[in-house]
Amino acid sequence: MRLREAALLVAAMTLVLAALLVPLARLVQVSAPDRAVGAATDKARNLEFLVATLGRADLDVAVTQANSDVPRYPATVYLPGGVALGAPAPRTPAVELASRGSSFTAAGRGGWEVVAAVAASSYHGAVVVRVFVSDAELTRGVHRSWLILALLGFGALVLSVLAGDRLTRATVRPIRELADVSHRLAAGQLDARSPVHGPAEIQAVAAGLNHLAGRIQDLLRQERESVADLSHQLRTPLTALRLEVDATPGTAAIAEHVVTLEAAVTRVIEQARRTGTPPPAVCDAAEVVAARCAFWHALAEDQRRPSRVAVPGQRLPVGVTETDLRASLDALLGNVFSHTPQGIGYTVSVTARSGGGARVVVEDTGPGFPAIDAVRRGASGAGSTGLGLDIARRTAVASGGSLAIGTGGGGGARVVVEYGPPPDPRT
Known part of the structure; x- marks a missing residue:
């Protein structure tokens, strides 16, 4: 914007200066010859008076003195008989x-040549006074005047650009502050506010942005409290269920699931009410995948599902929190158990990702994905909420990775999730 304003100002000032300085330069060029010829004419008139009043001897001295006083216009007086006084010509x-x-x-x-005839009786004939104006005198001072006009015009142009730049900067600064605040809000800094200053229109935009930011902050706070309240309401029946399971013999596995569910609800409450800086997003993908596959293995044995898990013996750090990675894996494996018949096997493999991170592949031998956009949030072809794959996708994208679905070698569903490396602590 500053460059456009400066270019527009330079163009406008150039036109104004051209309209002013070009006629002045032309006037100087035209008036210089008139000035020189006028000065020569005045000298010729003075010599005419001297010719009419002085004798020959005094006239010679007077002409020589006149040429000494004004040497730029040499004068010659031609007397009858071919005698010339003054500058030889x-x-x-x-x-x-x-x-x-x-x-x-x-x-x-x-x-x-400025020539004038003088009728003087003392010289017995016509006396001619000649004053010569050279071409250099006709243009004397023109180029210097042009240079002065050019310098004045350039100076005026520079001053106008500097003044215009200050005015433009005063307008651009509030706009940049607005852009900076909008980027901070987009990055999650909901307490960012823009100073309200500058032109009235920009002040109105800044006030509106601040109001919008405050409103978003209020709505998010209400949403977090609502989620926390709803999750907290689930803890009472879960506690009652856990107590009843504990009192019933032979339900150790069910009790373990209830405890896991209680922990998940607690995490939901903590995340919903968390307003500070989140913890560093980093965990070992190999360890988390191995742990979650071991958790689901018990259910797979109950449903007679053959399973194969390939996890490397080295650490694979990824830019995802352990909680988010566990939720993503649970969503992927939960889809296998929810949308395929009992007895359908599955495979989970983890490998290192090129450039850092990890690559997780979940594949089953079931009927595959329905003919819908399974990754789209809320889309489901099996009567579920349609959020599982979207949760996994958003977790992968947040770490700098991706999620892709396709068909496995046995004709079933195949989900490939890539997680990016953890952030560099130095940045």
């Missing part, structure tokens, strides 16, 4: 014409 056609009683200004070789 040949009798030109203009002098010959003036000797017949004429006074005029004519162009000559190398300049202009």
